Amino acid sequence: MSVSDQPMRVLRPEKTLRELALEKMRDAIVNMHFRAGDRLVERDLCDQLGVSRTIVREVLRHLESEGLVAILPNRGPIVAETTPEEARQIYEIRGALEGIAAKACAAQKDPRVVAELERILGRIRAAYAANELPAVLTATTDFYRTLFENSGRHVAWGIVNSITARINYLRSMTIKTPDRDKQGPAQMQRIIDAIKAGDGAAAYEAANVHVKNAAAIAEALLAEQQDATAR
Amino acid sequence: MSVSDQPMRVLRPEKTLRELALEKMRDAIVNMHFRAGDRLVERDLCDQLGVSRTIVREVLRHLESEGLVAILPNRGPIVAETTPEEARQIYEIRGALEGIAAKACAAQKDPRVVAELERILGRIRAAYAANELPAVLTATTDFYRTLFENSGRHVAWGIVNSITARINYLRSMTIKTPDRDKQGPAQMQRIIDAIKAGDGAAAYEAANVHVKNAAAIAEALLAEQQDATAR
DNA sequence: GGTGATAATATGGTATCCCATAATACGCAG
DNA sequence: CTGCGTATTATGGGATACCATATTATCACC
CATH class of the missing domain: 1.10.10.10 (Winged helix-like DNA-binding domain superfamily/Winged helix DNA-binding domain)
Incomplete structure (x- = not known):
């Protein structure tokens, strides 16, 4: 050409x-x-x-x-309002699908993808350090997009993207939770490490843990919030 | 009242x-x-x-x-045309989500749900016996809807329902495959049995196997079809 | 037999219609 | 001033007519 x-x-x-x-x-x-x-x-x-x-x-x-x-x-x-129960379901679905994507990435073990993920994780850490919460959100989205699209999971990415929109307010709450600036990136690092090692099961597990943690924080926030309004 | x-x-x-x-x-x-x-x-x-x-x-x-x-x-x-690759992704997602629903049903172990599932499976067998393929499809849909809705997985059901529409033609092909009238119901029976036993892992696995089988048949059909057009 | 102008389609989008109904305001009787 | 029925309004559900633009098909001409 x-x-x-x-x-x-x-x-x-x-x-x-x-x-x-x-x-x-x-x-x-x-x-x-x-x-x-x-x-x-x-x-x-x-x-x-x-x-x-x-x-x-x-x-x-x-x-x-x-x-x-x-x-x-x-x-x-x-x-539309997303009920706590629906939020729970959405986190569950994300856990399953992100696990699949992470596992597939581990199976490929593509160094370029690993490098890309590490670059994005760097952005996330920097955004936390600068206390730029919106940047944390977009970079986190990029992280998962990379996971999904580089493992050819376009359909799943579409689904995750769409359901995640419904819990955006929860996402922005969870990331400003104490210690999340350390734990979140640490959990994502474990995903990267598992991919680098080509360990599919570990990658699945690490992605799942990350989502489960976010879900737990969200649930706690919602409970607290409900408690406050009830009083 | x-x-x-x-x-x-x-x-x-x-x-x-x-x-x-x-x-x-x-x-x-x-x-x-x-x-x-x-x-x-x-x-x-x-x-x-x-x-x-x-x-x-x-x-x-x-x-x-x-x-x-x-x-x-x-x-x-x-x-829109659904490519074989997208179909593969859709089956994968269904496997994961239907596995979750089956596992949740096993955790509940509600005898009414088991009875309902068995009733529907009866309809599926009858439809196969009468060679009423469209009835097989609707009853199968009912089977999974029961699984999802009785375990409170409404969001996941919405997703599964919507992506399944995109592979409907594959579904109608797979169910008229030889032996599918025996194997399909047998696999669904295993899901029910696992739920009845309260064995979440087995239910997850059984649901997964059922979808994987359908996916494999679909893939074979698509390969065959492509082979025919290429020649 | 290509090339370029022309006509026919069809989309993307707008501006107004109409009707049915839910919510509200209003007003009147007790 | 309380309860009830009525008038009004706001808004959704739906239908048309219209314009500008882009694609496609046609066709005449060299």
């Missing part, structure tokens, strides 16, 4: 308006600009997003099927 | 037109009335479904997020 390995590809980044609106809305929900139970009035969203009602409705349907929005019959869309 | 156990519930079955259209479209895709890669022209679907473009678009977006429809930029929606 004449220029490069993937040449002549006239890329078409033109995202459609609908996709942009979707991302904006998802961000807004995930980052709690709307609160659970808030009504999402279609015509208001049209104004806020600057798009037509058609688009808004399509976006709302999409978010509904992602579980971020619930639609009440004859009342319309609201921001 | 005055009338029955779940009384006074003013049920509101009024499904919205959009939901009806969604189900019709999903059925049409899952049952191969449209073929993979077929274009789904919005205005044509309006005619065929007898609804407005508003509805059709919302339905298409919804199906897109379920992975049944893909949307090409400036060309519009087509029926």
Whole structure:
């Protein structure tokens, strides 16, 4: 080929308006600009997003099927609330799927993937050190994306990504728990070590432990929170 | 209470037109009335479904997020095709999640659930005996739904349900494989037995084996099919 | 028989309609 | 001032008509 390995590809980044609106809305929900139970009035969203009602409705349907929005019959869309029980289930599913991805990475034992994971873990540690919590979240997401995509688990990654959005507020709570800045990275390091050693079972286990820990912290937070509101 | 156990519930079955259209479209895709890669022209679907473009678009977006429809930029929606590799991933995910559900059922060891599962397995055997393959599929779905919902794994069930739609054609192929009428039910019986015995590990394993077997059959079918077209 | 202009399709998106209903405000009688 | 029925409003569910743009098919011309 004449220029490069993937040449002549006239890329078409033109995202459609609908996709942009979707991302904006998802961000807004995930980052709690709307609160659970808030009504999402279609015509208001049209104004806020600057798009037509058609688009808004399509976006709302999409978010509904992602579980971020619930639609009440004859009342319309609201921001879905994720119950503690659902959060538990989501952590369980993540544990299983991330375990599978980690195990598959260990089976491949690709040094480039290991290097990439270590680089990202470095970013996570740095973000903790600088107390930049949002950066911790995005880097952690990158860590798992690397795990999934480099083991060819695209479908599972899609699922994990989508259910994780529903517990984003819990994630941002758990990472600011005392000691999490040490324990979290340490657990991720164990995943990397197991992959480096090609030990699938250990990688599965390490990924599982990491999620289980996060789940336990989240559960404690929720219990505490409930306790506070009950009083 | 005055009338029955779940009384006074003013049920509101009024499904919205959009939901009806969604189900019709999903059925049409899952049952191969449209073929993979077929274009789904919005205005044509309006005619065929007898609804407005508003509805059709919302339905298409919804199906897109379920992975049944893909949307090409400036060309519009087509029926998504599930590659063999994606099918492999889907079977893997199902194995993990159904294993979890089976294990949880074993932990509960609820005799009513066991009875329900045995009743459904009876339906599956009967459907096989009568050579009613579609009934086999729906009963099998019921079997797993029972497993998931009685162990409180609603989120996982939603995921399994949605990804399973994408491999429906494989499911309908695998169940008409020779001997599957004996082996399938036998494997499901082992799941039930493990639950009855309260043996979580065995239940996990049995559920996993069942899915793995289906995956292996599917893979063989796909290889055969590819072989035929290549020649 | 290619090449380029043209016409036909179809999407992405908008702007307005209409109707049904749930929630609220309102107003009246006791 | 309390309870009840009614009017109003807000909003969702749905349908149309329309525009701009991009793709595809057609076709005439050299």
